[in-house]
Amino acid sequence: MTAAVDLRQVTKSFGAHRVLDDIDLELAEGTVTVVLGPSGSGKSTLLRTINHLEKIDRGQVRVGGTLIGYRQVGDKLHELSEREVLRQRSRIGFVFQSFNLFPHLTALENVVEAPTSAQGRDRADVATEALALLARVGLADKAGAYPRQLSGGQQQRVAIARALALQPDVILFDEPTSALDPELVGEVLAVIKELARDGVTLVVVTHEIGFAREVADTVVFLDEGRVVEQGPPSRVIDHPTEERTRAFLERVL
Amino acid sequence: MSTTSPARTLAASPVPGPAHRANPPGAASEPTTERPTHRGVEKATALTVVPRRNRWTWLGVAVVIVLVAMFVNGLATNPGWDWPTFGRYFATETIIRALGTTIQLTVLGTVAGFALGVVLAAMRLSANAFLRTVAWGYIWAFRSIPLIVQLLFWFNIAYLYQTISFGLPFGPSFGSVSTNDLFGALGAAVLGLALHQAAYAAEIIRGGILSVDEGQREAAAALGIPRRRQLFRIVLPQAMRSILPNAANEVISLFKGTSIVSVLAIPELFYQVQVIYGRNSRVVPLLLVATVWYIILTTLLTVGQYYVERHFARGSARSLPPTPLQRLRSRWAGFGAQAGPRPQEVVR
Numbered sequence: 001m002t003a004a005v006d007l008r009q010v011t012k013s014f015g016a017h018r019v020l021d022d023i024d025l026e027l028a029e030g031t032v033t034v035v036l037g038p039s040g041s042g043k044s045t046l047l048r049t050i051n052h053l054e055k056i057d058r059g060q061v062r063v064g065g066t067l068i069g070y071r072q073v074g075d076k077l078h079e080l081s082e083r084e085v086l087r088q089r090s091r092i093g094f095v096f097q098s099f100n101l102f103p104h105l106t107a108l109e110n111v112v113e114a115p116t117s118a119q120g121r122d123r124a125d126v127a128t129e130a131l132a133l134l135a136r137v138g139l140a141d142k143a144g145a146y147p148r149q150l151s152g153g154q155q156q157r158v159a160i161a162r163a164l165a166l167q168p169d170v171i172l173f174d175e176p177t178s179a180l181d182p183e184l185v186g187e188v189l190a191v192i193k194e195l196a197r198d199g200v201t202l203v204v205v206t207h208e209i210g211f212a213r214e215v216a217d218t219v220v221f222l223d224e225g226r227v228v229e230q231g232p233p234s235r236v237i238d239h240p241t242e243e244r245t246r247a248f249l250e251r252v253l
Numbered sequence: 254m255s256t257t258s259p260a261r262t263l264a265a266s267p268v269p270g271p272a273h274r275a276n277p278p279g280a281a282s283e284p285t286t287e288r289p290t291h292r293g294v295e296k297a298t299a300l301t302v303v304p305r306r307n308r309w310t311w312l313g314v315a316v317v318i319v320l321v322a323m324f325v326n327g328l329a330t331n332p333g334w335d336w337p338t339f340g341r342y343f344a345t346e347t348i349i350r351a352l353g354t355t356i357q358l359t360v361l362g363t364v365a366g367f368a369l370g371v372v373l374a375a376m377r378l379s380a381n382a383f384l385r386t387v388a389w390g391y392i393w394a395f396r397s398i399p400l401i402v403q404l405l406f407w408f409n410i411a412y413l414y415q416t417i418s419f420g421l422p423f424g425p426s427f428g429s430v431s432t433n434d435l436f437g438a439l440g441a442a443v444l445g446l447a448l449h450q451a452a453y454a455a456e457i458i459r460g461g462i463l464s465v466d467e468g469q470r471e472a473a474a475a476l477g478i479p480r481r482r483q484l485f486r487i488v489l490p491q492a493m494r495s496i497l498p499n500a501a502n503e504v505i506s507l508f509k510g511t512s513i514v515s516v517l518a519i520p521e522l523f524y525q526v527q528v529i530y531g532r533n534s535r536v537v538p539l540l541l542v543a544t545v546w547y548i549i550l551t552t553l554l555t556v557g558q559y560y561v562e563r564h565f566a567r568g569s570a571r572s573l574p575p576t577p578l579q580r581l582r583s584r585w586a587g588f589g590a591q592a593g594p595r596p597q598e599v600v601r
Contacts, residue, residue, distance in 0.1 A: 053475060086477045088477075089474070091477075092475075103568045113478065113487075117478050117486070166477070
């Protein structure tokens with residue numbers, strides 16, 4: 001069975017600084033992977049290489065077996081055109097730390113936009129689906145609201161519905177609760193947990209250790225651009241073998 | 254005072270007794286110091302708040318009223334303004350037709366200028382160095398050349414190129430047209446105004462696009478929204494908020510700036526007025542005719558600007574404030590019913 005997300009020897013530098021150093025990861029379909037690590041460890045960059053928001057210097061990224069961002073010719077990778085990259089991205093959901101909802105569009109218009117313009121689907125069909133998705137994240141009554149009329153937690157839930165509307169093979173979450181007030185974190189995590197139960201493949205960068213322990217199938221601990229340790233939460237969080245993992249967990253727990 | 258008194262009571266008692274012993278005596282022994290303070294607080298909450306008034310404002314208002322009255326009086330009594338002549342020419346067919354030409358030049362210059370401006374702004378922000386350089390060069394050139402020189406150049410293009418031929422560069426020609434047939438004075442004017450306008454519009458639009466949070470474009474890209482759609486559906490509508498005030502300036506200045514094409518002997522408003530006062534020497538009333546028309550149309554543009562800005566402000570506030578018209582209407586409704594003007598519910 002092909003892995004949902006497959007990273008091989010992914011390497012990326014910003015100038016002289018190597019952010020990702022020879023990363024190998026294989027995430028099975030329907031699993032939840034939580035990426036932990038200190039700030040500056042390359043977590044977000046790693047996530048952004050999966051949908052080619054960041055270009056990589058070496059290695060390869062595959063989602064559902066398809067090479068992302070490049071075309072292989074012989075032993076060389078040629079970067080795809082922007083149009084082709086955009087088409088690939090519409091199969092990969094992405095949820096940002098700062099929501100990035102479109103403020104001039106209503107919640108419903110935010111959800112409907114990409115399926116119609118990126119996937120060319122029928123507007124009426126998508127709108128029906130979008131209303132169901134908003135109901136699924138508990139915002140059926142907010143379809144006509146503009147993002148600024150919503151709380152942070154509600155905005156992030158709209159953003160999750162917007163990602164789901166593309167019917168993606170995998171959804172990437174980049175610190176989805178870091179910009180939220182503490183009392184709003186729970187409602188967003190609850191939505192993500194429900195997705196996990198439904199068997200959507202999820203990759204979540206977060207600082208919520210409790211969430212990782214409860215929901216993750218695999219925890220990946222990243223430091224200085226390298227995978228230090230990975231495995232089920234019962235091992236990586238509760239009985240880490242690496243000193244760096246232990247030191248990090250002591251600081252955040 | 255009241256805060257120190259219980260402490261004093263405590264310090265005075267030789268044995269630190271239990272809390273219930275320390276407090277009741279404190280409250281009982283010094284009722285006179287507690288009560289007035291308490292009553293003072295109650296009184297303060299009952300005081301009426303008087304908003305700060307600036308009496309100098311009234312002096313300013315008085316001075317301005319006097320000055321305006323003097324000016325209006327001058328307009329009415331000074332025969333030099335020659336209102337009868339103004340009235341005779343204000344709505345004549347010649348003036349109205351000239352006004353039409355002015356509006357036509359403004360509309361064509363604006364539409365073509367801003368259409369080209371969007372393309373140039375997108376090129377300036379492109380990742381492609383070639384497109385960036387071309388757009389930069391265009392903006393540099395057309396902001397450097399005075400508009401009047403450009404207009405005269407297009408008007409006299411036939412002096413440089415009598416015919417325009419279509420064919421291979423330095424090779425055979427497939428056909429040609431006479432430059433004078435291709436565009437006359439009006440065509441030259443529109444071309445000049447539009448090319449000039451595009452350079453300025455491009456920079457205004459680029460500024461607006463830069464004011465939109467980078468996360469917006471990134472979110473659109475992450476969702477796979479096609480490039481052009483990202484620009485026209487996601488980025489530009491948000492950029493419009495900072496583009497519009499500047500763009501309105503440009504349109505209004507272009508509207509009055511069309512008077513510059515009088516050098517091409519195009520019968521627009523200002524040229525026509527000059528022709529008439531050249532004939533009858535009534536300079537002031539005829540300049541007044543043009544001025545009043547410019548004022549009327551600029552006012553209409555300003556009102557239009559208000560509503561267009563309001564349209565693009567949707568989603569930017571929890572609810573939009575009522576328009577002057579809505580405020581007026583709710584005030585009228587307020588006279589009928591007893592309720593005063595109510596704040597507008599969420600618009601749209």
